Amino acid sequence: AQSVSQHNHHVILSEAASLELGCNYSYGGTVNLFWYVQYPGQHLQLLLKYFSGDPLVKGIKGFEAEFIKSKFSFNLRKPSVQWSDTAEYFCAVRGYGNKLVFGAGTILRVKS
Amino acid sequence: EADIYQTPRYLVIGTGKKITLECSQTMGHDKMYWYQQDPGMELHLIHYSYGVNSTEKGDLSSESTVSRIRTEHFPLTLESARPSHTSQYLCASSTDSPNTGELFFGEGSRLTVL
Numbered sequence: 001a002q003s004v005s006q007h008n009h010h011v012i013l014s015e016a017a018s019l020e021l022g023c024n025y026s027y028g029g030t031v032n033l034f035w036y037v038q039y040p041g042q043h044l045q046l047l048l049k050y051f052s053g054d055p056l057v058k059g060i061k062g063f064e065a066e067f068i069k070s071k072f073s074f075n076l077r078k079p080s081v082q083w084s085d086t087a088e089y090f091c092a093v094r095g096y097g098n099k100l101v102f103g104a105g106t107i108l109r110v111k112s
Numbered sequence: 113e114a115d116i117y118q119t120p121r122y123l124v125i126g127t128g129k130k131i132t133l134e135c136s137q138t139m140g141h142d143k144m145y146w147y148q149q150d151p152g153m154e155l156h157l158i159h160y161s162y163g164v165n166s167t168e169k170g171d172l173s174s175e176s177t178v179s180r181i182r183t184e185h186f187p188l189t190l191e192s193a194r195p196s197h198t199s200q201y202l203c204a205s206s207t208d209s210p211n212t213g214e215l216f217f218g219e220g221s222r223l224t225v226l
Contacts, residue, residue: 044204
């Protein structure tokens with residue numbers, strides 16, 4: 001069965017620091033990859049997605065993610081975080097059976 | 113802004129009660145899903161539906177049941193709640209297109225069973 005691993009459960013950064021959240025998945029076939037974000041008190045929403053083409057994907061609010069097939073990874077990055085980026089971030093993979101499998105999430109707290 | 117609504121947002125009930133968590137979407141999506149989320153854990157798919165009168169169990173075994181009588185409505189029912197059912201339940205929907213893949217989520221229903 002496919003699974004998704006997010007390396008850190010809690011990350012604390014100061015404003016303007018760079019962010020990289022790790023995501024690895026276990027599935028050898030063709031995958032679609034996603035990052036979702038849940039801001040405090042709000043619903044989960046799509047941050048960015050990768051289906052095919054350029055492995056460097058740009059999303060909303062200055063986020064980007066890079067698909068590295070050989071490493072089964074889809075890490076999320078942002079060069080300079082803001083206090084408003086405080087949220088929980090979920091990596092998700094859709095592969096076998098066309099169902100979306102989520103990681104456990106990473107809670108990001110940005111100190112102002 | 114996603115148009116998918118869940119009620120109640122918070123529910124505290126006693127053991128043995130029957131509960132129904134409501135989920136409605138106004139986007140006309142054929143596919144709907146229920147996920148269970150515990151703090152620090154993955155979202156686990158417990159039920160999904162690809163259209164009216166179609167329901168399937170997800171990857172995580174659940175004692176809950178669902179129905180899909182109307183496209184826009186996908187309620188989840190627990191006949192006899194137990195403390196082990198305490199969790200957050202997230203409803204989601206998506207289009208029928210395999211090329212979009214985006215799930216639209218509701219704000220969740222947090223259930224506590226005493």
